[in-house]
Amino acid sequence: MLDSQTLARAIDLEWDGEIVPRLIDYIRLPCKSPHFDPDWAGNGHLDAAVSMAETWCRARNVSGMQVEVMRLTGRTPVLFFDIPARGGATGTVLMYGHLDKQPEMVGWRDGFGAWIPVMEEGRLYGRGGADDGYAVFASLAAVEALEALEAQEAPRARIVGLIECCEESGSYDLPAYLDALAPRMGKVDLVIGLDSGCGNYARLWVTTSLRGLAAGTLSIEVLGEGVHSGDASGVVPSSFRIARILLERIEEAASGHVKPSQFHCEIPAERMEQAGAAGAILGDTVYRKFPFAGGTQPMVTDCADAILNRTWRPFLSVVGADGMPAIKDAGNVLRPRTALKLSLRLPPLVDAQRAADAMRQLLEADPPNGAHVRFEPDQAASGWSAPPTAAWLRGALDAASRRHYGKAAAMMGEGGTIPFMGMLGKHFPDAQFLITGVLGPKSNAHGPNEFLHLAYAKKLTTCVAEVLAAHAGRSQPMA
Numbered sequence: 001m002l003d004s005q006t007l008a009r010a011i012d013l014e015w016d017g018e019i020v021p022r023l024i025d026y027i028r029l030p031c032k033s034p035h036f037d038p039d040w041a042g043n044g045h046l047d048a049a050v051s052m053a054e055t056w057c058r059a060r061n062v063s064g065m066q067v068e069v070m071r072l073t074g075r076t077p078v079l080f081f082d083i084p085a086r087g088g089a090t091g092t093v094l095m096y097g098h099l100d101k102q103p104e105m106v107g108w109r110d111g112f113g114a115w116i117p118v119m120e121e122g123r124l125y126g127r128g129g130a131d132d133g134y135a136v137f138a139s140l141a142a143v144e145a146l147e148a149l150e151a152q153e154a155p156r157a158r159i160v161g162l163i164e165c166c167e168e169s170g171s172y173d174l175p176a177y178l179d180a181l182a183p184r185m186g187k188v189d190l191v192i193g194l195d196s197g198c199g200n201y202a203r204l205w206v207t208t209s210l211r212g213l214a215a216g217t218l219s220i221e222v223l224g225e226g227v228h229s230g231d232a233s234g235v236v237p238s239s240f241r242i243a244r245i246l247l248e249r250i251e252e253a254a255s256g257h258v259k260p261s262q263f264h265c266e267i268p269a270e271r272m273e274q275a276g277a278a279g280a281i282l283g284d285t286v287y288r289k290f291p292f293a294g295g296t297q298p299m300v301t302d303c304a305d306a307i308l309n310r311t312w313r314p315f316l317s318v319v320g321a322d323g324m325p326a327i328k329d330a331g332n333v334l335r336p337r338t339a340l341k342l343s344l345r346l347p348p349l350v351d352a353q354r355a356a357d358a359m360r361q362l363l364e365a366d367p368p369n370g371a372h373v374r375f376e377p378d379q380a381a382s383g384w385s386a387p388p389t390a391a392w393l394r395g396a397l398d399a400a401s402r403r404h405y406g407k408a409a410a411m412m413g414e415g416g417t418i419p420f421m422g423m424l425g426k427h428f429p430d431a432q433f434l435i436t437g438v439l440g441p442k443s444n445a446h447g448p449n450e451f452l453h454l455a456y457a458k459k460l461t462t463c464v465a466e467v468l469a470a471h472a473g474r475s476q477p478m479a
Contacts, residue, residue, distance in 0.1 A: 002154060002469050004403050008462045010145045015458050019137040020124065022056055023452070026099075026133045027117040027126030033100035033168035034076055046165045049099040050077050053136050053163060057081055060144050072180065075173040076100070076165035079136065080181065083143060087155025089472035092186055094160050094428070096193040096420065097135025098167035101128035107448035114450075123451040130438050130452040131445040135194035136163045138457065142465035155472040160185050164420070167195070170381055171420040178427050188428045190393075190471050192464060193421065196437035197414050197445075199282050201456045204401035204463050207435040208274060209311060209413035210421055212346035212383035214355040215319075218246065218363055221372040223336035232334045237369040239323070239338040246373065249362050250344070251316040256299055258314040258344070262358050265349040267312045268385070271413060272304075275311070278412040279303030289441045311413030314350070317343045342375075345415065348383035356380040384421040385413075386433045393432050396470035400463035434467060436460065 029052075030037075031045035040046050050069055057067045057079070064084040071077045079099070085091075104114040104127065112118050114127035139161055146154050162181070166173040198205035220239040227236065244253075251258055258264070279286060279302075286306045287298040300306050309315065320341030324330075346355055356377035367373040389397075389411075401409035421435065438457045444450045 002149065002466060004462070004466065007145050007149065007465055008404060008459075010148055011141055011462045011465065012458050014141045014144065015454065015461070018056070019134070019141060020454070022052065022137060023124060023129050023133060024117040025052060027124070027129050028115055030104075030115050031099060031101055031128070031165075032103055034166060035169035036103045040076065046076060046100060049133075050079055050163075050165065053079055053099060056137065057140055060140050062140065062144055062147050070177065070180070072173070072176055075176060078165065078173075078177045079161070079163040081140075081159075081161040082184070083156075083159040083161075085156060085158040085472075087472065089155040089157040091157040091189045091471065092160060093157050093190045093192060093468065093471060094162060094185065094188045094424070094431075095135075095139040096161075096191065096424065097132055097139060097163045097195060098165065098420075099128075099133060099136070099163060100165045100168050101133075102131070102168050102446045105446065105448050109449055112449060122454050124454060125449060125451045127450055130443050130450060132195040132437060134438065134452060134457055136161070138194055138461040138464065139192070142461050142468060145462075145465050146468060154469055156468060157190075157472045159468070160188070167418070167420055170379065171423060174420055174423055178423065182427070188431050191424055191428060191431050191433045191435075192467070193424070193433070193435045194437055194460075194464070195418060195420075196435050197416075197439035198437060198456065199278055199410060199412055199440070200285065201440050201453055203281075203405045203407040204397060204409040204460065205436060206397060206409055206411045207386075207414050207437070208411045209271060209348040209385040210383050210418050211311060211348060211413075211415050212350055212352040212355070213343065213379055213381045213417040214346060214352050214359055214377065215341070215343045215379040216356065216359065216375055216377035217339055217341050218243065219337065219339040219372075219374045219376070220246070220367075221337045222369070223334070226333040226336050229332045229334040236334055237371060239335060239371065242368045242371050242373070243338050243340055245368050246363050247316070247318075247340075250359065256315060258316060260358065260362065263314040263344065263346060263350060263355055265312075265347040267308065267347075270388070271312060271385070272308070274411045275307040275413070276304045278410055279305075279307050281410055282307075285441065307412060310415035312347050314347060315345050317345075319343045345417070346383060348385040348413070350383070352380040352382040381417050381419040382422050383417065384425050386435070387431075390432050392470060392474040393434065393467070396467050397434070397463070399470075400466040403466070404459040404462050434464075436464075
């Protein structure tokens with residue numbers, strides 16, 4: 001049996017003395033993902049982040065660990081580490097994280113900013129600390145803490161780590177690295193990914209599914225140039241009205257229901273049960289966590305239903321627009337063109353490429369008034385649903401959560417899209433998955449005022465260490 005208190009104290013000290021100072025340095029780096037920084041290689045910020053993490057990893061007191069930075073031609077770098085097993089433990093654990101970031105975003109509080117680390121009330125503010133620059137540091141802190149318990153002869157399986165720099169751009173470089181590293185990694189039977197969320201900061205949360213995404217730009221052109229609206233309205237169709245008609249083919253405006261059946265899937269009974277349990281734990285914080293303006297009300301108030309809406313049902317968002325002047329510049333002109341950036345979140349089991357193709361067919365068919373209509377998909381990332389959780393892992397998660405948070409672990413899907421999960425699921429079909437993270441209420445990944453909840457992150461790291469120990473000591477092969 002591990003001395004959990006000693007383990008927790010060691011990890012707390014590692015966070016305070018080693019991890020937090022490095023995260024402060026990391027937040028200062030504008031190491032944006034290549035989608036947001038096309039000249040990432042020339043700017044050097046991703047390389048600086050990888051170099052910082054590499055230096056820190058090499059300084060860890062982990063016996064036999066090999067660390068290297070891999071650079072495939074024309075691709076973002078990957079930090080890879082390989083730690084041999086000890087104590088007779090079998091199997092291989094893959095620990096995943098990423099170092100690339102989302103762009104700055106407007107709306108930061110005065111004195112705060114994407115590249116300005118600020119510590120306030122146990123929270124470290126700044127872009128990327130929680131999403132998820134902390135992952136490489138927390139992963140090795142968990143391993144190093146177990147290493148320090150050598151006097152207790154704590155066994156540990158072989159551990160490999162893969163820290164990429166393309167996740168926020170859809171992980172399009174990751175498959176090439178997985179193929180290149182496959183012979184060296186061998187068969188992986190547990191994947192630990194620290195790039196997800198938590199329902200609250202009171203217990204360990206495990207992500208069991210992720211939605212997919214089909215996105216693209218819908219363009220409607222009705223004129224070669226803008227004309228006086230007093231002269232043309234009633235004769236020339238409004239491009240915006242045509243956009244409304246087309247969107248109605250996908251979404252019922254009154255309810256937000258996505259109508260075509262090909263964008264839906266049957267929700268597994270296990271996920272329904274998990275949503276009910278999570279809803280009972282979280283209560284109305286499921287929807288009250290959002291900063292509603294004025295008297296705006298949520299679409300649903302049943303907590304389990306709200307969780308299923310954001311994890312297993314499709315919903316459409318218009319996330320950008322072109323062809324519309326700013327209000328201060330808007331004259332009485334019937335505009336020639338409207339373009340809308342559409343984002344359709346998909347249930348985990350719906351194929352994203354097929355969904356994107358279906359969106360194109362639905363939107364471009366039989367255009368109203370013969371307008372020139374185009375839909376150009378630019379993202380198609382399928383979701384992911386975890387395999388059934390093995391008994392040893394479920395027991396380890398509950399035990400660790402009770403010891404360090406005082407409450408049992410909870411399982412819930414997440415509404416975002418993390419393409420690497422589907423990639424890892426296909427690459428390691430027989431593995432168990434522990435996908436978790438620190439992105440809880442108001443942590444605001446990708447937005448302004450993103451923060452890392454330090455107390456939660458410390459406990460999460462300790463739970464990961466205990467799962468590693470349980471994996472090494474499991475009594476039967478993993479399913």
